[in-house]
Amino acid sequence: MQMDQKQELYNQIIEKAWSDAAFKAKLLADPHAAILESFNVEIPADIQLTALEETPTKFYIVIPPNPEVSAPNGQW
Amino acid sequence: MKDWKTRYDEDLQDVFTEAIRIIHTYPEPLKERGQRYLHAFNPLVKESTKNYICYLLPCWMRPMTGVDAETARSLSLANVFGMLYFFVQDDLMDTAPSEWKEELALGNLYHSTFLRLYREQFDSSSPFWDYYGTYIAEWSVSVATEGMPYDFEANPSRLAKKSGPVKLASTGSFLLSGRAELIEAGSNYVENVLITLQMVDDWMDWEADLADGSDNSLLSFICAALSLENRESLTRELVNECLYSNDIFHAFARMARVRHEQLSTLRHDSPDLYDFHESLTLDLVNAANSLHTKKKSLIRGGLSQWLSENIKF
Numbered sequence: 001m002q003m004d005q006k007q008e009l010y011n012q013i014i015e016k017a018w019s020d021a022a023f024k025a026k027l028l029a030d031p032h033a034a035i036l037e038s039f040n041v042e043i044p045a046d047i048q049l050t051a052l053e054e055t056p057t058k059f060y061i062v063i064p065p066n067p068e069v070s071a072p073n074g075q076w
Numbered sequence: 077m078k079d080w081k082t083r084y085d086e087d088l089q090d091v092f093t094e095a096i097r098i099i100h101t102y103p104e105p106l107k108e109r110g111q112r113y114l115h116a117f118n119p120l121v122k123e124s125t126k127n128y129i130c131y132l133l134p135c136w137m138r139p140m141t142g143v144d145a146e147t148a149r150s151l152s153l154a155n156v157f158g159m160l161y162f163f164v165q166d167d168l169m170d171t172a173p174s175e176w177k178e179e180l181a182l183g184n185l186y187h188s189t190f191l192r193l194y195r196e197q198f199d200s201s202s203p204f205w206d207y208y209g210t211y212i213a214e215w216s217v218s219v220a221t222e223g224m225p226y227d228f229e230a231n232p233s234r235l236a237k238k239s240g241p242v243k244l245a246s247t248g249s250f251l252l253s254g255r256a257e258l259i260e261a262g263s264n265y266v267e268n269v270l271i272t273l274q275m276v277d278d279w280m281d282w283e284a285d286l287a288d289g290s291d292n293s294l295l296s297f298i299c300a301a302l303s304l305e306n307r308e309s310l311t312r313e314l315v316n317e318c319l320y321s322n323d324i325f326h327a328f329a330r331m332a333r334v335r336h337e338q339l340s341t342l343r344h345d346s347p348d349l350y351d352f353h354e355s356l357t358l359d360l361v362n363a364a365n366s367l368h369t370k371k372k373s374l375i376r377g378g379l380s381q382w383l384s385e386n387i388k389f
Contacts, residue, residue: 009387010380041387049379064374064381066313067320072280072363075126076273076356 009039017051027051078355080348081128084135085120087145091131091152092118098157098189106182113160113182129273129352130159133266134245136348140262141249147197151245154193158241161186162215169219170290197248203256207247211240223289228296232331235293236270243267265342269349272332272356279328279360286312297328320371329360 016038017024026034031049036042043049052060092114099110118124119131134143134151143151164183168176198204218237226234243266250259278285278292285292286307298315299307301324318324336357343350373381 009383010376041383043379043382047382062377064376064378067316067367067371067374069316069319069367074276074280074359076128076276 009041013039024053028053078351080132080136080352080355083348084132087135087149087152088119088131091149091156092120094153095156102185106178106185109178109182110185113164114156117159117163127159129239129266129269130155130242132352133242133349134249136352137246137249137262137266137346139347140255140258140265140345141246142253142255143249147252148249150193150197151248154190154197154248155242155245157186157190157193158244161190162241165219170288194244194248197252202251204244204248204251207259208244211243214240222291226296227300228293229300229331232271232293233267235274236267239270239274240267242270261342261345265339265346265349268335268339269353269356272335272353272360275328275332276356276359279363282315283312286310286315294325294328298324301327319367325367326364329357329364332357332360 013027013035017027023034023038026037028051031051032043032045034051035049054060095114095118096111099114100107102110115121116124117127119126119128131152133155134141134148135145138145138148161183164179164186167173168179168183173179194204194208214237218234218240228235243263246262246266247259250256250262275293278294281290282292282294284290286295289307295307295310295315298318299305299310301318302314304310336353339350339353370381373384
């Protein structure tokens with residue numbers, strides 16, 4: 001449930017951009033401020049955020065960073 | 077509830093209090109060094125490195141071995157000094173510390189105590205010492221052949237040999253209670269647990285082992301899956317890719333799960349040992365699932381993953 005809620009927030013950002021032109025404009029101009037104002041979520045300033053809008057004939061392929069396996073902890 | 081860990085806190089208190097007292101009788105300058113080294117591995121110290129099977133095995137095995145609590149504590153104490161001795165050996169072999177003379181000398185004191193405590197239980201004519209010889213020989217071969225390629229999946233028992241001396245406590249218990257006919261079954265049970273324990277340790281240490289060329293069952297498993305003859309072409313990036321991009325880690329964890337299912341018929345013989353193995357198995361299975369979940373999250377993009385990891389609900 002918790003993981004679904006976290007994915008839901010990302011979907012909510014997209015859906016709000018679809019339904020709220022002012023939010024979409026702000027998201028494209030200043031994603032940090034837009035997400036903070038509308039969702040009360042502060043993404044750190046050292047994370048650069050860029051919002052892009054696709055069109056029916058212009059798509060973007062977003063390549064996330066390669067996953068990194070962090071060293072697990074454990075005491076056995 | 078991890079009863080296999082918490083059930084024996086009073087026993088461990090007794091065992092490690094006695095261990096501290098024994099080391100207090102060591103000659104200077106090794107007394108203080110010996111206490112510091114024990115402190116680093118004392119499970120009652122919050123930040124210490126744990127090695128539960130070493131000092132809890134005789135307690136866990138009591139339903140199968142039939143020894144009383146006091147005997148189990150005696151064997152636990154002996155195993156503590158065995159643990160310290162073999163840890164010193166590992167340090168000297170792996171890292172060649174600058175104060176190697178002092179460490180080697182301390183190791184000999186631990187070894188002397190280790191033997192003395194077991195001699196108090198087993199005289200020179202006891203078959204215990206034949207098993208001692210066997211487990212030490214297996215440990216010797218294991219450390220001397222580290223780094224040589226081997227097929228982990230075909231020969232998983234090799235993983236258990238380096239920790240084989242821990243079985244002195246369980247084997248010794250069977251001899252003391254007159255149940256020598258159960259030694260082989262008990263040894264197989266413990267070896268299976270040691271295999272999974274080593275797999276968990278290798279999962280935790282793969283990065284360091286990749287860097288310094290140490291044996292590692294997870295890395296061997298990945299090499300076999302990729303049909304690599306050796307680890308020369310195995311890089312950190314390639315290991316990351318394997319752990320995330322395909323089913324290799326799930327297959328690795330599945331080996332532990334299959335082993336756990338096979339041990340289910342032995343659960344009644346030693347519930348705590350079985351439950352310890354279950355905790356180890358779940359550690360691997362949950363790690364594989366966690367990587368899978370993280371990958372699914374990351375594929376949706378960096379922002380989606382950041383939200384997953386940083387927003388609390």
